[in-house]
Amino acid sequence: MSMVDITGKPEVYREASAKGRIKLRKETVKLILQGKIEKGDPINTAKIAGVLAAKNTNSLIPLCHQIPLTKVDVKVRVVDDSTIEVESTVKTKAQTGVEMEAITATAIALITIWDMTKKYEKDREGQYPYTCIQDIRVTEKIKGGRTI
Numbered sequence: 001m002s003m004v005d006i007t008g009k010p011e012v013y014r015e016a017s018a019k020g021r022i023k024l025r026k027e028t029v030k031l032i033l034q035g036k037i038e039k040g041d042p043i044n045t046a047k048i049a050g051v052l053a054a055k056n057t058n059s060l061i062p063l064c065h066q067i068p069l070t071k072v073d074v075k076v077r078v079v080d081d082s083t084i085e086v087e088s089t090v091k092t093k094a095q096t097g098v099e100m101e102a103i104t105a106t107a108i109a110l111i112t113i114w115d116m117t118k119k120y121e122k123d124r125e126g127q128y129p130y131t132c133i134q135d136i137r138v139t140e141k142i143k144g145g146r147t148i
């Protein structure tokens with residue numbers, strides 16, 4: 001087992017975007033919008049967590065290259081009364097792509113929202129029957145200025 005050898009590859013502009021969603025109870029989304037989550041603001045905290053996750057992807061995923069990121073943008077929006085969407089875009093000029101960084105940023109941002117709202121999501125038995133992270137996927141990949 002080893003990392004893929006990218007020594008001979010030229011540095012090229014690369015960009016990747018990923019999206020995902022978290023389903024929450026309607027009451028929880030309402031509390032988020034009202035700024036009443038005890039731990040603080042899940043939306044802004046998720047953005048910061050996503051940026052940090054992208055920057056540390058190579059520490060989290062075995063055999064993933066360390067890539068010099070030039071831009072990480074994490075957007076969080078309320079889609080409807082029970083859904084929040086995260087979209088992460090990562091840019092670099094490097095020898096390999098940034099899809100894993102975009103996916104990791106999205107996943108960790110969503111997990112952060114779950115963590116900050118878990119108090120409101122639990123049922124009487126302490127379970128999470130409504131909470132669900134779903135549809136994490138790469139939505140776009142660009143190499144050298146062209147969409148792949």
